[in-house]
Amino acid sequence: MVSVSPRMRDSLDYEDPDLIDPRMSFGFSSISLDNSGYEDVHIVADARPFSASPDPSSSRRRRRHRHSETNLEHVQPFRYTTLADGHLFRLAVLKPGNSTETIEIELIWESSKAPSREYKCLSxxxxxxxxxxxxLVNGYRFEVTSNLLTALRSIRRRKQKTLIWVDQICINQNDFEERGHQVSIMKHIYNRAKQVIVWLGDFDRGDKLCEYAKKMKRNDSESVRSTLNRILPPRQFQDAVQKLLERPWFTRVWVISEVCLASTIRVSCGGGEALMSWENLVGLVRDRASQQSTGxxxxxxxxxxxxxxxxxxxxxMAQQKAGQLHTDITQLLILAKGSNATNDRDKVYAFHSMTLLSTxxxxxxxxxxxxxxTAQDYINGIEACYAGWRELSETTRTFQLMSIVYSAGALHQHYNLPSWVPDWAFTWHLAPFWAKTVASIVTVPSRDAWTESMRSEYRAGGDHxxxxEIMPTDAGPKLRLSAIILDTIVTTTESTPAPTPNSEGHRSVSGKQSRSSKYPKSDHLEPTSASRYGRTFFxxxxxGYVGLATPGVEPGDVLALLLGGDVPVVLRPLPPRNSAQKPFKLLCECFVQSRAVMFGDVVSKGWVSAEDVVLV
Structure with missing residues (x-):
């Protein structure tokens, strides 16, 4: 018989029949969670782990973290007592600590002209x-976003201080005067930093992607490809790069100047040793095949x-390292309108240190x-100092000027602006006709290579x-340019229109033969499926032209070809104020399903009918 207790005999046959086995007594026969009858007994929680139970160390870390945050609630809030002006800026000294301890920072002053310490910047x-x-900042409670808190925990060292510049802490965000001044010296702050850390945050396979990037080489030998496939198989590599591009960092406007002004960049995919260079990042994106889609x-x-x-x-970045300020308004418009900012002024101010803007x-x-x-500065600058300074060709200058017009339009504005002024706060939401959206990524781009690669194949307005020019008036600036008024819109629809071109040419909605019958069936030009998305047919x-435009165009609006422009535009006639002007409101760019229109045959034959129009 197996013994069930070392202190008791196996047999229940005791010599004294009056003795009762203690295991059959009340204390052994039942277990109760009720403490009645045990008022004098104080239960103490035992934190020691049981066998086969989870390690409670993570629980203890969470308790300590909650305890530290609870203690901060009773700490006095931080207040900025001095103004950062002149050539001075604040620098954060991030004290060492482990992952659970409260972030502690001490602010010190540094000179943007000649820094006496090596420091990093956080993007x-x-x-x-x-x-x-x-x-904690200087011993006081300081409120930050949760994303910044995670970033600071990631870059903090266990035994060594870290000197780092962080905009949310080093600039008094509530002081507009200080913010404006610090933006004006931002170039020096980033230029003289030892390193800029681009913190993308944690995402799936981020560490593997960094390892993959570091082992990439220029040659595509079988051994190199085999090594890369062991780190990330092709399908996992595609998914990891996709997640990389979806990180919120790529949607912010300020990060653009932060990396362009940096001397050295390290991209962090979650902290620790998961770091790669910007060149590694470019290589990953360049080697990833674009997704094929018909929609x-x-x-x-x-x-x-x-x-x-x-x-x-x-x-x-290449231009900045060569000591060249940026003058391509097309690139700035694309980046600004495609980025997010907490303040709409930042869509312009984020590029202040990189351009010749006088604002x-x-x-x-x-x-x-x-x-x-800003629009006036760039139009005047492209025609004057930019052209000579960068030796811009006439084609490049024309494309940049027209990109301002194509990025504007009353149907693409939130603010009350002249119709020819781009609204930097209005994001891109339709596939463009005037530009390509797929860029060729190279680590050392040639001069003006971007303009050549992103210009569309259309030449509706000809080559000249x-x-x-801008016309200053009491009612506000206006833009005068040369155009051909092509036709008037008579109907609009959200669905594909029934009339289609045939061997007899285009027919108007009334069914009568149009004067465009001289164009054969081969003149018909189909837009891409992406261009159709969200558009209105007219x-x-x-x-009897059929075309696509932004929703909001109406019967009575006119179709126009801007001389030198690549695609047509839709204008809305306004009552003339005098016989010398024909004022219009610019609505949007558009597409006409006619090769003769889109590739310049119409404008080349009707050049003499061009006239000056005024956009208000």
């Missing part, structure tokens, strides 16, 4: 303005998509006034432009 994504996490794919169809952003930023950062001025002045009155 991260705000994601939200809600500051729902606490740290509207936002990642590929819109201007400012992640791959295109990387291509533009890479070219801008000083001022967060108290109106957004409308800022956008109008005429008038293109018919014109006399020539």
């Amino acid at each position: 991260y994504c705000w994601q939200t303005t809600v500051q729902d996490a606490d740290i 509207f794919l936002k990642q590929e169809a819109l201007l400012g998509n992640p791959k295109q952003r990387i291509a533009i930023i890479t070219e801008m 000083n950062p001022d967060y108290t001025r109106s957004v409308e006034g800022l956008y109008i002045d 432009r005429d008038n293109f 018919h014109t009155l006399e020539s």
Whole structure:
């Protein structure tokens, strides 16, 4: 018989029949969770782990973390007592600690002209303005976004201090004067930093992607490919790069200048040793095959998509390292309108340190006034100093000027602006006709290679432009340019129109033969499926053209060809104020299903009918 207790005999046959086995007594026969009858007994929780139970160390870390955050609630909040002006800026000294300890920072002053210490800069994504996490700054409670808290925990060292510049902490965000001044010296802060850390945050297979990038080589030998496939098989590699491009960092406007102005960049995919260079990042995106789709794919169809952003930023970085300021308004418009910012003024101010803009950062001025002045600065600059300074060709200058017009339009504006002024805060939401959205990514781009690679194949306005000038008036600036009024829109529809071209030519909606019958069936030009997404179809009155435009065009609007422009535009006639002007409101760019229109045959034959129009 197996013994059940070392202190008791196996047999229940005791010599004394009056003795009772203690195992049959009350204390052994039942277990009760009720403490009645045991008032004097105090139960003490035992934190020691049971056999086969989970290690409670993670629980203890969470308890300590909650305890540290609870203690911060009773700490006095931090207040900025001095103004960062002149050549001075604040620098954060991140004290060492483990992953559970409260983030502690000490602010010190540093000179942007001649820094006496080596420091780093943090480039991260705000994601939200809600500051729902606490740290300690100079011994006081400081509220930060949860994303920044995670980034600081990631870069903090266990036994060594880290000197780092973080905009959310080192700039008094509530002081507009200080913000504007610090933006003006941002170039020096980033230029003289030892390193800029691009913190993308944790994502699936981020560490593997960094390892993959470091082992990539220029040659595509079988041994190299075999090594890479062991790290990340092809399908996992495609998914990992896709997740990389979907990180919120790629949607923010300020990160553009932060990396372009940096001397050295390290991209962090979650912290620790998961780091790679910008060149590694470019290599990953370049080697990833584009997704094939017959419909509207936002990642590929819109201007400012992640791959295109990387291509533009890479070219801008090369220009900055060569000591050249940036003058390509097309690139800035694509990046700004495709980015997010907590303040709409930042869509312009984020590029202040990289351009020749004469507008000083001022967060108290109106957004409308800022956008109008910026558009005027670039139009005047392209025609004057930029052209000579960069030796821009006439084709490049014309394309940049027209990109301002194509990026504008009353149907693409949130703010009350002249119709020819781009609204930097209005994001791209339709696949463009005037530009390509797929860029060729190269680590060392050639001069003006971007303009050549992204210009569309259409030449609706011919190769030469005429008038293109700003007219200052009491009612606000206007833009005068040369155009051919092609036809008047008579009907619009959201579905594909029934009339289609045939061997007899185009027919108008009334069914009568149009004067465009001289164009054969081969003149018909189909738009891409991505271009159709979100567009409105229209018919014109006399020539019976069928086209696509932004929703909001109406019967009575006119179709126009801008001399030197690549695609047609839709204008809305306004009552003339005098006989010398023909004022119009620019609505949007458009597409006409006619090769003769889109490739310049119409404008070449009707050049003499061009006239000056005024956009208000």
